[in-house]
Amino acid sequence: MAAELTQGLRERKKASTRRKIRTEAFRLFRKQGYAETTVDQIAAAAKVSSRTFFRYFQNKEQVVLDDDLDPLLVRMVVMQPAGLSVTAAFRAAAEQLALDPPEEQFEADRLRLLYTEPELRGGAMTELRRNIDLLSQVIAQRSDREPSDRQVRMFAGACVGALLSVTDELPDELDYALQVLDFFDAGMPL
Known part of the structure; x- marks a missing residue:
């Protein structure tokens, strides 16, 4: 990287x-x-x-729980121009996040194990909460709101939930993340 x-x-x-x-x-x-x-x-x-x-x-649990991508993605989102919307900043950062195929596969394997291994379920829930808190901080910073703002937390939770919903479909998590952002930008039409 x-x-x-x-x-x-x-x-x-x-x-x-x-x-x-x-x-x-x-x-x-x-x-x-x-x-x-x-x-x-x-x-x-x-x-x-x-x-x-x-x-x-x-x-041993920490080997799976540690997420090396989130801090990098957050730094990249924070570095995006101030005039971009939250979703545009995330999209730009996600597109700039270049992982080679082994890194993509490792992350897919890590997430799959995290959400399917019974021994890791407690840690996975802690990780989900951490991800929502982390995203809430970034979203709040970009939208001039507080991290505790209910809409900020709902948006962060929706992002995490959308990615969690396709854990079995990875390794193309980045492509799916971009589709989620497109879906959010379109007002989530069903």
Whole structure:
């Protein structure tokens, strides 16, 4: 990703180690199942110690829960010109968010696991609430409203709900997100 170009060597090494742990964890989850995979197995597959694993992730659940795209997307939305509507700013940011195919597939796998694995359901609900709070902050900032404004929260919840409704249809989440924005802009005609 573009953000990696501005990072120093230490940050790139940390990002590489974190990515390796996640990649190996997801490979093991696909091979033997989430519940059957242990932190020690993930660490061994990633060729790091269990102690190193815990420097990057609080627990196995966090490997799936951590969302690396949301903070990047939010920064991109905030950087959009002030005159753009909320949906136009999100659309522009989403179109600028360039993921390569492995990153797209990883995100699709992460979301699918997050919303289908029984052990992750509690964390998934926390993640949904976090996403709504995060979107509410950005929407409020762009619309000169408060994050607690009921309409701001409803819009944020509608965005999150629309994406959640097609978890099984990913990996083309970006295309679907753009369709959701088009649907919102059209006044949600049914």
